[in-house]
Amino acid sequence: MEYSIDAIREMTGAKISSLIPSTIRYISTDSRSVSFPEETLFFALHTQRNNGHKYIKGLYQIGVRSFVVSEPVDEQESMKEANFLLVNNTLTALQMLAAKHRELFDIPLIGITGSNGKTIVKEWLYQLLHTDIRVTRSPRSYNSQIGVPLSMLMLNDESQLGIFEAGISQSGEMQRLEKVIRPKVGILTNIGEAHQENFHSLQEKCIEKCALFKGCDLLIYCSDNVLINRSIKIVGLTCKMMNWSRKDPSATVYISSQKEKNDETEITYIHNHHKNAVLLPFTDEASIENAIHCLTYLLFVDLPENVIAHRMHLLEPVAMRLEVKEGKNNCLLIDDSYNSDLNSLAIALDFQARRTIKQGVRRTVILSDILQSGMPSFELYAKVNHLLVARRIDRLIGIGPQISVHSSSFQIQSDFFPDTKAFLGSACCRSFRDEVILVKGARSFHFEDVFEQLSLKVHETILEVNLNNLVENFNYYRSRLKPQTKIVAMVKAFAYGAGSYEIAKTLQDQRCDYLAVAVADEGAELRKCGIYMPLMVMNPEMNSLSTLFDNSLEPEVYSFKLLHALIEAAERQGIFNYPIHLKLDTGMHRLGFTPDELSEVVSILKNQKALMVRSVFSHLAGSDSPQLDYYTKQQVELFTQCTDQLQAVFSHKIIRHILNTAGIERFAESQMEMVRLGIGLYGITSNPAVLPLLKNVSTLKTTILQIRELSAEETVGYGRRGALTRKSRIAAIPIGYADGLNRLLGNRKGSVYVNGKFAPIVGNVCMDVTMIDVTDIPAREGDPVIVFGEEQSVAELADKLGTIPYEVITSISNRVKRVYYQE
Numbered sequence: 001m002e003y004s005i006d007a008i009r010e011m012t013g014a015k016i017s018s019l020i021p022s023t024i025r026y027i028s029t030d031s032r033s034v035s036f037p038e039e040t041l042f043f044a045l046h047t048q049r050n051n052g053h054k055y056i057k058g059l060y061q062i063g064v065r066s067f068v069v070s071e072p073v074d075e076q077e078s079m080k081e082a083n084f085l086l087v088n089n090t091l092t093a094l095q096m097l098a099a100k101h102r103e104l105f106d107i108p109l110i111g112i113t114g115s116n117g118k119t120i121v122k123e124w125l126y127q128l129l130h131t132d133i134r135v136t137r138s139p140r141s142y143n144s145q146i147g148v149p150l151s152m153l154m155l156n157d158e159s160q161l162g163i164f165e166a167g168i169s170q171s172g173e174m175q176r177l178e179k180v181i182r183p184k185v186g187i188l189t190n191i192g193e194a195h196q197e198n199f200h201s202l203q204e205k206c207i208e209k210c211a212l213f214k215g216c217d218l219l220i221y222c223s224d225n226v227l228i229n230r231s232i233k234i235v236g237l238t239c240k241m242m243n244w245s246r247k248d249p250s251a252t253v254y255i256s257s258q259k260e261k262n263d264e265t266e267i268t269y270i271h272n273h274h275k276n277a278v279l280l281p282f283t284d285e286a287s288i289e290n291a292i293h294c295l296t297y298l299l300f301v302d303l304p305e306n307v308i309a310h311r312m313h314l315l316e317p318v319a320m321r322l323e324v325k326e327g328k329n330n331c332l333l334i335d336d337s338y339n340s341d342l343n344s345l346a347i348a349l350d351f352q353a354r355r356t357i358k359q360g361v362r363r364t365v366i367l368s369d370i371l372q373s374g375m376p377s378f379e380l381y382a383k384v385n386h387l388l389v390a391r392r393i394d395r396l397i398g399i400g401p402q403i404s405v406h407s408s409s410f411q412i413q414s415d416f417f418p419d420t421k422a423f424l425g426s427a428c429c430r431s432f433r434d435e436v437i438l439v440k441g442a443r444s445f446h447f448e449d450v451f452e453q454l455s456l457k458v459h460e461t462i463l464e465v466n467l468n469n470l471v472e473n474f475n476y477y478r479s480r481l482k483p484q485t486k487i488v489a490m491v492k493a494f495a496y497g498a499g500s501y502e503i504a505k506t507l508q509d510q511r512c513d514y515l516a517v518a519v520a521d522e523g524a525e526l527r528k529c530g531i532y533m534p535l536m537v538m539n540p541e542m543n544s545l546s547t548l549f550d551n552s553l554e555p556e557v558y559s560f561k562l563l564h565a566l567i568e569a570a571e572r573q574g575i576f577n578y579p580i581h582l583k584l585d586t587g588m589h590r591l592g593f594t595p596d597e598l599s600e601v602v603s604i605l606k607n608q609k610a611l612m613v614r615s616v617f618s619h620l621a622g623s624d625s626p627q628l629d630y631y632t633k634q635q636v637e638l639f640t641q642c643t644d645q646l647q648a649v650f651s652h653k654i655i656r657h658i659l660n661t662a663g664i665e666r667f668a669e670s671q672m673e674m675v676r677l678g679i680g681l682y683g684i685t686s687n688p689a690v691l692p693l694l695k696n697v698s699t700l701k702t703t704i705l706q707i708r709e710l711s712a713e714e715t716v717g718y719g720r721r722g723a724l725t726r727k728s729r730i731a732a733i734p735i736g737y738a739d740g741l742n743r744l745l746g747n748r749k750g751s752v753y754v755n756g757k758f759a760p761i762v763g764n765v766c767m768d769v770t771m772i773d774v775t776d777i778p779a780r781e782g783d784p785v786i787v788f789g790e791e792q793s794v795a796e797l798a799d800k801l802g803t804i805p806y807e808v809i810t811s812i813s814n815r816v817k818r819v820y821y822q823e
Contacts, residue, residue: 001025001101001153005066005083008041011100012093014068014085022066022083027153029094029146031055032509033350035390037063043090044069045146049478050511052090068093091145098149098180105155109162110297111181111216113174113209114189118143118165120290121189123318125163128294128311134160139343143167148177154343158375166212170198174211185300186213186239187293188221188228206231213237220244220296222289223251244296253296258288267292276305278312291315316443322351324502324820326456329433335451336440341370342383345440349391351822352438354509361434362394366450368441369400381406388412395435399423399445420445424453461702461735463812464789465498467506467822469695473681474510476693477664486674488536488657489681492518496682497809498698499818501529508533516676520544523553536581545569549578554614558583558591563604570610579614584642586635588619595642602649615655615674616643624662624686632663636670665690684794684805698809699789700816702735704754704781707774716771717763721747728775731759733785736768740812741787744801753786754779
């Protein structure tokens with residue numbers, strides 16, 4: 001994309017008092033992701049949760065000179081070299097720009113929508129077609145009101161086919177996306193419960209999705225779905241229909257049989273009275289449905305049946321996420337085998353940059369040849385170099401003949417290898433230390449071998465942490481608050497078991513206002529890892545005061561002894577106005593100054609200069625319990641009286657906060673200036689009205705080590721507690737009480753999830769291994785096992801144990817490795 005700023009003004013209908021000529025090659029809506037500021041146009045989007053206008057000054061300071069705005073900008077008069085394009089709505093302007101850009105391309109465009117499978121179908125179509133035609137597709141899951149126009153702006157002169165997915169979460173959204181995409185071919189994958197909360201019925205949502213296809217020449221869909229058939233008729237689509245069906249022999253593509261063969265599925269189909277078959281390299285129903293949608297499109301473009309069969313047998317799983325894993329020699333690995341093109345490289349580099357704040361940690365990229373880019377290779381690798389330099393990459397490992405030929409294009413430290421095997425056999429492969437390494441390559445280079453070689457070999461039991469879901473939960477609670485209300489996110493206890501640094505880094509990226517840890521050492525570790533945002537220490541100890549000051553950690557002060565110690569220590573070091581957070585006891589009766597002690601606290605604070613009260617807070621004793629609402633209201637009233645007394649004495653504004661997670665959910669009217677977000681951030685709540693709106697963050701997974709066939713009357717485990725009453729298949733899984741699996745779950749009180757079914761725990765839970773009954777489950781050695789996650793929630797597990805979810809998630813041992821991913 002390349003436009004003059006004046007052309008963009010015309011395309012968006014923007015107003016501008018004076019125009020400074022400039023060329024725009026990049027569009028940004030995220031102030032954290034600007035690589036080429038002088039050529040970037042920033043759209044200051046105004047959302048329910050944030051306002052892009054407040055980041056304009058910072059962007060100007062790093063070199064951005066072009067902005068699309070919808071309201072006055074602070075200190076705009078001081079930014080004399082900037083262009084400010086004024087529009088009524090910046091999101092609408094972004095979509096208008098993308099729609100105008102789309103008009104320039106007379107090429108086939110495929111629009112894909114549905115509740116599930118959109119990204120898989122898009123990526124498989126790319127796998128099936130990219131050797132024949134230049135395909136431009138939306139990166140990752142860029143299917144939102146913002147993602148679709150950003151994807152559309154990636155169309156270029158080399159594009160011969162566009163594949164774009166569109167997702168919606170409420171009524172009216174698809175009409176806007178249709179104006180941007182204007183697809184010629186539509187694919188409707190399926191209709192399910194995802195994003196159902198803003199629709200009255202599944203049919204209403206299906207009708208909304210069908211709006212994408214109003215200008216299509218062709219629609220591909222499964223006609224076995226009654227709801228989809230009815231919705232198509234209601235919308236009145238008149239385009240050509242290519243339906244596929246397992247029930248209707250008159251369908252355009254009739255699936256006459258489906259047979260599972262080992263780990264593959266043979267699909268026999270009839271099209272134009274000809275019977276053919278394809279062998280798919282998977283057996284799950286969702287993948288089979290997605291593959292049949294792709295098959296139908298290939299038949300539409302008249303690809304020969306033998307070519308279709310060959311290519312569909314080679315379909316590869318789509319990695320839906322960036323995965324972060326601990327590497328050898330204090331390295332952090334980022335695995336991104338999702339795409340291999342310039343756009344996805346830029347996204348991955350941005351992800352890497354946000355995880356490289358700690359001083360002394362180098363940024364390294366292992367990159368293969370970029371295939372089917374549609375541009376001359378010298379131009380391609382010059383652009384790759386441009387991206388690497390802009391993202392301050394320290395070292396490049398190039399693998400492949402093409403990138404090696406263009407080694408002179410790179411202006412950073414580089415090593416090149418003709419293939420993956422040569423790299424794995426080199427000393428270079430064993431030279432990494434204290435680095436954040438992005439591993440990114442085309443599938444044909446088998447970079448999974450590289451990732452395996454560099455990974456720290458770990459226990460097979462892992463805790464997967466979904467950073468996207470963490471952000472969604474954070475934004476859900478933020479949406480319940482006033483825009484000016486600050487949030488303290490609790491990352492104590494190893495971020496409720498999820499791992500402090502990655503959680504803290506993600507929240508820092510989301511511009512959370514404060515983080516809170518339990519003790520000073522937790523905060524010091526986060527500082528070492530590059531967390532620079534304000535950190536509150538909830539339980540500071542008397543021997544940790546130097547750690548507090550050395551790492552700019554802000555302590556909670558709950559007693560006279562601690563208050564005097566802090567004043568003395570700060571004065572000794574010549575510290576002035578050090579921020580503290582004053583805790584009041586309004587009824588929890590755990591820690592804090594009582595209302596009767598407040599006058600003495602004020603007197604002490606007024607007679608010193610070392611400390612300054614940044615905030616005052618209290619803990620609610622029963623905000624999650626309707627039976628205790630009267631008590632919660634008493635606490636809030638008492639807290640308000642105390643804080644009014646405190647604020648009256650001091651001239652500076654003191655922040656107040658009393659609401660915890662349950663308080664945010666049930667007493668939002670008492671949010672004051674700040675709230676504390678704890679377990680809800682991790683997708684856990686006792687509020688049945690809120691639970692469906694939260695996303696699961698942590699999944700405890702393991703695998704089956706061995707399966708034994710045992711006869712009736714045999715026993716399993718220590719003490720022969722696991723008595724069998726029938727011939728059984730007993731599987732051993734590598735997780736035990738040393739990993740955090742509670743012994744009370746033994747002897748069939750608890751169960752785990754295997755291949756779609758629950759398998760009871762048999763016998764006692766051992767230290768390192770647990771046995772489960774898989775007699776009625778088609779399980780094999782090596783199959784994954786879910787202890788808790790989407791399939792069995794932490795709350796459900798806690799109920800079986802007669803405890804609370806906090807205990808379950810914070811009990812997961814540190815020997816269980818945390819694996820972080822971002823979709």
